[in-house]
Amino acid sequence: MLKDYAILSDNLTKIYKGKDREVKAVDHISLKIKRGEFFGLLGPNGAGKTTFTKMLATLLIPDEGEAWVDGYSILKEPIEVRKRIGWMMGETGGRALYWRLSGYDNLVFFAMLQNVPREIAEKRIRILLRFLELEDAADKLVLEYSTGMRIKLMLIRALLHNPDILILDEPTLGLDVESAIKVRTFLRRLTDELGKTILFTSHNMYEVEQLCDRIAIINKGKIIFEGTPRAIREKVEELKVVEINLLTDDSEIEDILKKLNSLPVVKNILSHDKTGEYFKIRVAVEDQHVAIPEIANALKDNKVESISRSLPTLEEAFLKIAGVKIEEISNKRRRKRGVH
């Protein structure tokens, strides 16, 4: 039973005790992650993602519950667990390297700590450095590296001992677009072609949708949803979205948003983005068929390019499931942009 799953957690709980109050960072989380699965853990800041992954990596001891990684107990067999996992922290993980050593030396050092024979480690390091385009910087001190380069180095570090399970905490945060694409493709191939299991935390809805076989949403330490990215969208099918694209200049934006807010068919404005002359607005409505002609009528004096039905994005679905009121987000965004 335990060996059937790469990761199995049973009521895992972590409470941080402060002087005045206790914070339940992880609240009785039970998860089953199959071998070879790419599993995404989503959640807002402070939801408990990092605490949960650190417990699995045996860097934190739970207050309650138990978990097994590759069949080994994180409480009773932590050394066996560590031998079988590759752990990395994303952007802040750059701190987890020795800045006064070169990138290459950092990797050899960690390979030695993980008992990888020198010859194999060196070959693996050279190939991965080349693949992630760090070969030219290999002999430079890590303090000269950019954040993105450090993240790539951390990823290589996590792979050095060829673990079957990777626990990656926001591995693409801080990477430039091109590098992020490369890393995502690489990670996906690790599961598809090598059967590695990846537990992956992220804020980026797009990459979670692209990469993950299954996801769990964590909020305030609890799992509030578990399923495929498609299932999460279906769960929020009642969220009807209309997307409006128009050509406009900045002076008209406030007026357009006011018009939309005043329409009874519009429940709220989910998001709005202006790129150049193009302005995209996404609104939640009761009934798309009724709303679209009314919106078109209200905006008849504006240069509307298109008005169409749309599926909720994973981010919108996530916000709905996580219980964050979309109105609040929308209002916050508007306030931030000076729209009242």
Add this chain to the structure above:
Amino acid sequence: MSFEEFKETLIKEEKLCGFRGFLRRAWASWFYQMKIYVSYRMNLALDIIDIVLSALIYYYVSFLVSPDDLVKLGYTPDYIAFALSGIALSRYLWTTMARLAHKMRHEISAGTFESLASVDSDNFKSWILGQIFYGATWSSSTFILTILVGYLLGAKFTRSSLIWIQAISIVLLVVAIHAAIGIMAAGMYIIHKQLETLLVLMISVMEFFGGVIYPLALLWNYPILYYIALLMPFTHGLELFRRTLIDEKPITDPEMLVHLGALCAFIPLIYVGLKIYDYYLMKAKRLGLLSSY
């Protein structure tokens, strides 16, 4: 590079395990620490200047000390040899007791401690051994340099290789016992961050009572201080070392055996130190303090 090339490197290799693996990890901990230290070139230069300057200071102080007074207290009249042997050994006191906690502070605040914990396969024992060995390497370099400067300034240290072997064995015992205190302190430091200051105070007290630059016999006039001094392992280690290096006393000498017995009484600290370290490491994992400074 193709993904295929990467796949080729993923053969299930025979991992180094057992004692060989342990030694290799300890070696890595020592070697890369040396590399980090050498990367701070200015520090390296200042350390060397410090050694030469402190030897010179005591060379000039030796002109103020009456050789007759030293003889009355049971030592040879060579004050420069007396002071430099004390200074040479006290270098080990700092590196064995304070350095590990200091290193821990650096690792925790830099964020690398958590990274080390994520790959730890022996509750940090190989890493600790490497770090102690690094501290001892540094101390031994300063020890050798101090003794060499002493020879150049006319200090009369033994030239018998057999006596030198005895002296080195005493140094190893001093290192092991004080490293145990260092391991204990480093473990406690993970939770109690203010401990490093206390440790510095404790070492200064040990150095003072141990008689690094004055004869222990001077404390006979202050019995309480004298007995406090005897409670410290360093006092016995230094007496053994000095009597060996300057007076060429064999370890079988009754006075030497008393000090050796007293020093050996501290050997169980090595076991206690490792246990305390394990306890605090687990406590830090429970409290989530591996990366909080």
